[in-house]
Amino acid sequence: MTDKNKVVIIGGGHNGLVCAAYLAKAGKQVTVLEAAEQVGGAAITREFAAGFKVSAGAHLLYLLDKDIGKDLALESHGLQMAKTAMSTIALAENGQHLTFSGNQVSGEGVSSEDKAAMVEYHRFMTRFAGIIGKLHNQIPARIRLDDRGDLISLAKTAWSIRSMGKTDMREFLRMAGINIYDILKENFENPLIRGALSLDGVLGSFLGPRSNNSVYCALHRWSGSGEMAIAKGGMGAVTQAIANAARKQGADIRSSAPVSRILMDNGQVQGVELENGEQLMAGTVVSNADPKTTFFKLLGARHLEAGMVRKIQHIRMRGNASKLHLALNGRPEFTGLDETQTGERLVIAPTIEYVERAFNNAKYGEHSTGPIAEITIPSLHDDSLAPAGQHVLSAVIQYTPYELKQGWPDAKQAFTDRVIDLIAQYAPGIREQIVHAELLTPVDIEREFRIQGGHWHHGELALDQFLMMRPVPGIAQYQGQVDGLYLCGAGSHPGGGVMGSAGRNAANAVLASKPVDDQ
Amino acid sequence: MRLSELTAQGHFNTRVYPSPFHARTEPLNKLKAWGRWGDYLSATAFNCPSLEYTACRNTCGVFDLTAMVKHRITGPDSLAYMNRLVTRDVSKLKPGRVGYAVWCTDEGQVIDDGTIFHLREGDYRLCSQERQIDWLLTNAIGFDVSIVEDTHDVAALALQGPTSCATLKAMGLTGIENMKPFGLEHYLFEGTELMVSRTGFTGDLGYELWIDPDYAIALWDRLFEAGKLLGIQPIGEEALGLLRIEAGFIQAGVDFMPANETVRTTHTRSPFELGLGWLVNFDKGVFNGRQALLAEKEKGSRYLSVRLDIEGNKPANDSYVYKGKKVIGTITSAMWSPSAKASIALATLEAPHGKPGDKFTVDIYYQRELKWSRVMATATVVKDAFYDPPRKRQTPAPDW
Numbered sequence: 001m002t003d004k005n006k007v008v009i010i011g012g013g014h015n016g017l018v019c020a021a022y023l024a025k026a027g028k029q030v031t032v033l034e035a036a037e038q039v040g041g042a043a044i045t046r047e048f049a050a051g052f053k054v055s056a057g058a059h060l061l062y063l064l065d066k067d068i069g070k071d072l073a074l075e076s077h078g079l080q081m082a083k084t085a086m087s088t089i090a091l092a093e094n095g096q097h098l099t100f101s102g103n104q105v106s107g108e109g110v111s112s113e114d115k116a117a118m119v120e121y122h123r124f125m126t127r128f129a130g131i132i133g134k135l136h137n138q139i140p141a142r143i144r145l146d147d148r149g150d151l152i153s154l155a156k157t158a159w160s161i162r163s164m165g166k167t168d169m170r171e172f173l174r175m176a177g178i179n180i181y182d183i184l185k186e187n188f189e190n191p192l193i194r195g196a197l198s199l200d201g202v203l204g205s206f207l208g209p210r211s212n213n214s215v216y217c218a219l220h221r222w223s224g225s226g227e228m229a230i231a232k233g234g235m236g237a238v239t240q241a242i243a244n245a246a247r248k249q250g251a252d253i254r255s256s257a258p259v260s261r262i263l264m265d266n267g268q269v270q271g272v273e274l275e276n277g278e279q280l281m282a283g284t285v286v287s288n289a290d291p292k293t294t295f296f297k298l299l300g301a302r303h304l305e306a307g308m309v310r311k312i313q314h315i316r317m318r319g320n321a322s323k324l325h326l327a328l329n330g331r332p333e334f335t336g337l338d339e340t341q342t343g344e345r346l347v348i349a350p351t352i353e354y355v356e357r358a359f360n361n362a363k364y365g366e367h368s369t370g371p372i373a374e375i376t377i378p379s380l381h382d383d384s385l386a387p388a389g390q391h392v393l394s395a396v397i398q399y400t401p402y403e404l405k406q407g408w409p410d411a412k413q414a415f416t417d418r419v420i421d422l423i424a425q426y427a428p429g430i431r432e433q434i435v436h437a438e439l440l441t442p443v444d445i446e447r448e449f450r451i452q453g454g455h456w457h458h459g460e461l462a463l464d465q466f467l468m469m470r471p472v473p474g475i476a477q478y479q480g481q482v483d484g485l486y487l488c489g490a491g492s493h494p495g496g497g498v499m500g501s502a503g504r505n506a507a508n509a510v511l512a513s514k515p516v517d518d519q
Numbered sequence: 520m521r522l523s524e525l526t527a528q529g530h531f532n533t534r535v536y537p538s539p540f541h542a543r544t545e546p547l548n549k550l551k552a553w554g555r556w557g558d559y560l561s562a563t564a565f566n567c568p569s570l571e572y573t574a575c576r577n578t579c580g581v582f583d584l585t586a587m588v589k590h591r592i593t594g595p596d597s598l599a600y601m602n603r604l605v606t607r608d609v610s611k612l613k614p615g616r617v618g619y620a621v622w623c624t625d626e627g628q629v630i631d632d633g634t635i636f637h638l639r640e641g642d643y644r645l646c647s648q649e650r651q652i653d654w655l656l657t658n659a660i661g662f663d664v665s666i667v668e669d670t671h672d673v674a675a676l677a678l679q680g681p682t683s684c685a686t687l688k689a690m691g692l693t694g695i696e697n698m699k700p701f702g703l704e705h706y707l708f709e710g711t712e713l714m715v716s717r718t719g720f721t722g723d724l725g726y727e728l729w730i731d732p733d734y735a736i737a738l739w740d741r742l743f744e745a746g747k748l749l750g751i752q753p754i755g756e757e758a759l760g761l762l763r764i765e766a767g768f769i770q771a772g773v774d775f776m777p778a779n780e781t782v783r784t785t786h787t788r789s790p791f792e793l794g795l796g797w798l799v800n801f802d803k804g805v806f807n808g809r810q811a812l813l814a815e816k817e818k819g820s821r822y823l824s825v826r827l828d829i830e831g832n833k834p835a836n837d838s839y840v841y842k843g844k845k846v847i848g849t850i851t852s853a854m855w856s857p858s859a860k861a862s863i864a865l866a867t868l869e870a871p872h873g874k875p876g877d878k879f880t881v882d883i884y885y886q887r888e889l890k891w892s893r894v895m896a897t898a899t900v901v902k903d904a905f906y907d908p909p910r911k912r913q914t915p916a917p918d919w
Contacts, residue, residue: 302661308625
């Protein structure tokens with residue numbers, strides 16, 4: 001029998017590292033195997049042009065769990081914020097931008113009704129997101145009647161909804177499954193407010209504002225601390241701090257160590273084999289990879305029962321978001337924005353109908369002709385990212401379906417130009433400032449971060465892939481079917497975003513499992 | 520394939536196909552008693568079900584098996600695939616052998632039962648009552664295998680009864696008597712390949728014959744010519760239904776609900792609950808239902824599948840089974856058995872009831888000239904099949 005105290009973690013993304021830190025802290029002998037040259041997964045900082053560095057995957061921090069930060073003493077391991085409490089600025093072509101800050105919205109032509117509505121919208125969104133936030137650090141309950149722990153957990157969730165009071169409970173239950181288009185139409189009249197807020201419901205997903213589940217997606221986004229931040233040194237600094245914390249606890253972290261397969265014997269995990277043929281034996285293997293990569297590529301479908309294979313195959317995880325990185329030889333000048341404002345979160349979503357039309361293309365395997373964007377210029381807050389006086393622009397661009405009819409090799413250059421044109425509508429001089437441009441399509445994201453389908457949440461955030469159904473029923477408690485194999489990535493509850501909760505919950509699941517002798 | 524191409528095929532306009540043997544079975548069907556089995560028109564009876572039954576027990580009967588759903592599983596991973604699909608260890612099934620098997624959902628509930636024919640090394644045929652292509656293709660994910668449903672490409676006859684071996688010998692299948700039960704052989708028949716297996720659904724000496732549909736009529740004619748003096752008779756579904764109950768064989772949709780067709784999830788059955796625990800092998804690695812079945816073994820099953828010997832001569836169709844006044848089960852198949860001279864039944868009982876020798880009561884409703892009566896009869900759980908002649912197992916097969 002292999003040693004259950006030995007744990008191999010496949011993938012050193014933020015969740016894998018968090019899991020490693022907690023397991024090492026609990027006395028497990030942990031080895032993290034990261035395929036890339038540096039740990040961090042899709043939360044890394046890397047050079048994309050000589051002298052220019054950027055958060056190559058995720059670029060905003062808004063979900064990182066506070067308790068994890070404290071437990072792992074991330075600040076003492078080097079984590080600092082370059083910018084906190086970011087506002088969102090909805091760009092208007094004429095320069096009459098709107099600024100969202102907390103529950104306030106301000107700008108030319110915002111009615112007092114819309115201002116009041118924003119206060120109310122912020123109140124209920126925060127409250128409803130709080131229900132989801134409370135679930136982040138729980139191992140999802142199974143829907144069954146024969147386990148006391150599960151029943152108590154389900155009852156607590158039901159109570160947290162019921163205790164909101166009749167009016168809010170009804171509103172929560174009404175809203176949770178529907179689309180953000182309806183909610184924003186009900187609450188706001190200003191087209192730019194509607195457009196900008198709708199991004200919360202669609203970013204990173206295969207959804208338009210009119211798609212069901214977009215409210216849930218927005219709630220997921222709102223379910224963290226409630227403010228956005230940029231880490232000093234980029235996202236890589238976050239994962240480096242977590243890695244340092246894990247090392248301090250005794251975890252062995254190896255990079256450039258791609259795993260080729262999980263070793264099995266009669267339904268029990270034995271360890272892993274690296275691409276170089278090296279075998280590491282361990283009674284527990286935790287995978288930070290997405291569920292399809294874990295079960296189909298690393299484990300092999302044949303080691304699962306067929307019903308489970310079918311469920312995993314049906315996980316929706318086709319990426320639709322791209323990352324644009326621009327190396328700029330000066331500070332970009334957005335019409336109507338001063339330097340401080342340029343450093344906020346800038347969004348291009350002029351109307352909610354525009355966003356919906358941008359999605360239309362994606363439904364038919366085409367990229368948007370009029371895309372949407374979430375832009376940050378982190379170098380305004382952090383001079384380590386670009387040479388003095390120069391800047392980097394990092395933007396999430398939608399919609400760019402993974403399965404593009406035309407094929408990405410043919411489409412990529414023209415689409416990159418289209419996106420730069422789009423940004424130039426708001427920052428007219430930007431094209432001349434570009435030293436280098438890099439676009440990561442979902443296909444590139446799949447290749448660079450080893451996420452099947454290039455979906456950075458490792459699976460759509462949707463109610464049918466939520467909580468005890470994430471990634472699929474039967475593995476939602478971070479383990480299932482294969483004795484000794486666990487999942488700790490964003491494909492598991494509570495999902496994507498640099499959060500760390502999946503990693504910690506998985507560690508708890510590993511620690512809660514009975515020793516082999518007792519089974 | 521485009522919808523227009525699909526509709527152009529027009530295959531859906533034919534609702535029920537005549538079997539490749541139809542040109543022979545049609546004139547023989549004096550009752551014109553036809554039913555539907557899968558895609559095919561199937562004779563429920565030809566002349567008299569009792570006589571057809573009697574032929575199978577005393578001479579031999581021929582049943583058209585073509586509608587049986589057949590799949591061919593080939594490719595480098597075919598053995599690994601079969602082993603993950605079914606609960607038994609297929610690696611023990613050598614080429615030239617046939618094995619009875621059940622396959623389950625992940626929840627350990629039986630989807631269907633059937634037979635695996637290991638035709639040649641790594642080349643399997645799976646026969647089943649229900650259509651399985653969707654499940655079989657789902658199972659193929661991650662395996663280097665080819666799965667083809669070839670129901671329409673194989674014509675099949677069951678030849679069952681004491682004189683079946685003699686008939687095949689007379690037809691020229693030299694050495695057929697040396698085939699062991701659950702064996703199979705390939706013969707040359709008028710320039711094509713005839714596969715013969717010593718298998719059946721009647722609990723007696725018997726064979727099944729598998730051939731290219733173009734040769735179906737030739738096979739039928741040769742068979743009936745050879746069996747002329749050996750009492751060969753065509754038989755229909757009704758007679759087969761009686762034969763299989765006597766043999767103690769369960770039938771999907773009658774004695775258990777196929778799990779993938781069951782709406783009420785508690786109405787399905789595990790292999791243990793169907794008395795098929797002997798088909799479950801936990802040492803062969805992962806298979807569908809393994810975890811659930813391990814848990815069931817630990818925790819105990821909900822039901823037992825039993826054979827009942829019931830006093831009196833009235834068939835206990837659809838009866839409840841009582842222990843005292845409490846209902847503890849239901850009868851799923853019942854008949855008056857002419858061979859066992861007993862009223863017999865297959866039943867599902869709630870665990871832990873149903874040890875051999877246990878006695879229960881069944882309520883039998885019957886009518887005499889439209890007047891209904893009820894009798895409470897004692898039913899005794901028996902272990903063995905009601906009809907189990909030694910010739911079923913003898914090799915060489917005896918001549919009758």
